[in-house]
Amino acid sequence: MNMNQAFLETAEKQFQYYKQLGEKAMEQLETEQLFEAWHEDANSIAVIVKHLWGNMLSRWTDVLTTDGEKSWRERDAEFVNDISTREELLDKWEEGWNCLLNAIRSFTPEQLSHIIYIRNEGHTLMEAITRQLAHYPYHVGQIIYAAKMLKETPWNSLSIPRNGSAVYNGGKFAMPKARRHFTEDELDKD
Template identity: 45%
Template sequence: MSNIEKEYLTVVNWQFKHFKERAEKGISQLTEEELHWKPNEESNNIAILIKHLSGNMHSRWVGFLTTDGEKTYRDRDSEFVDDTESKEWLMQFWEEGWELLFQTIQALKPEDLHKTVTLRQEPLSVIQAIQTEIAHISYHLGQILYIGKQIKDKEWDILSIPKNGLSKKTIKSNLLYKGR
């Protein structure tokens, strides 16, 4: 077995940490009321996106190698109902989901990447399942940040490279990733 599997797990772990950090920096800029704002009735608000991502992680990462990623206890439809949960509750549910994800990723061994798991009774390679989660989280992370920026407008603290070039924080973050 080559080192590519170890490298992949290192990169995946870093990528998930980056997603979590970026989302939390955006969410921290918003009030509880702003988490529940949405531009129209058909749109999701940030609270719904937090519930959905957290519900997904609570399902996918429990028994990742041994059980179907879509658990029978998950009520996916309820994740898209805004019950005006408190910011504290949302962030606790969020944190629990991420904890499950990180525990699972960190417990994976390089040889596990060659195994097959199931999602909604469909077989997937472990790499496919991880990549599906990366795509899913990044998709909704973009929505969270876009909505936050719409709410805050000019008060929004930019979390990526500013229009006028690299920030010191971005340069440091990139150097830390490359230096692992």
């Protein structure tokens, strides 16, 4: 496998990992908690999801032929909390991630050096993917942090539970060395 193909596969796995983390965090909350914000300058989880949705649709729709900042995108409106149900919120979440993941799956290794534009600034496709590998996990981290703050019952860890590193690592080092794969169980432990 060439390095560009490996990059595309790794990027897709990483995006899927962060998508799953966000979902596992949101699943732990009551519906109304998804729409709570600490103060007027803070974003609720719903607003963060709406921003991710808008960004993903804008950046990854016709990415090879149009600027990633689409004329139809209303970025400022992404920060208005006007989603009213969990279902609507999760529909936007899925739509955004599906747009991104379908785009990633459509790319060929040769296209990674292709120049695309975001706000009229040229990036290689690889740079654009890497840019979003920083941007989207940043916001998923916000979702997780907000969810932990809002959860009124004990938090189900999305990683190795506190004081559980020795047990977890003991199990890992007891196994033969292997190439890392993102299985369902592994996605929960990093």
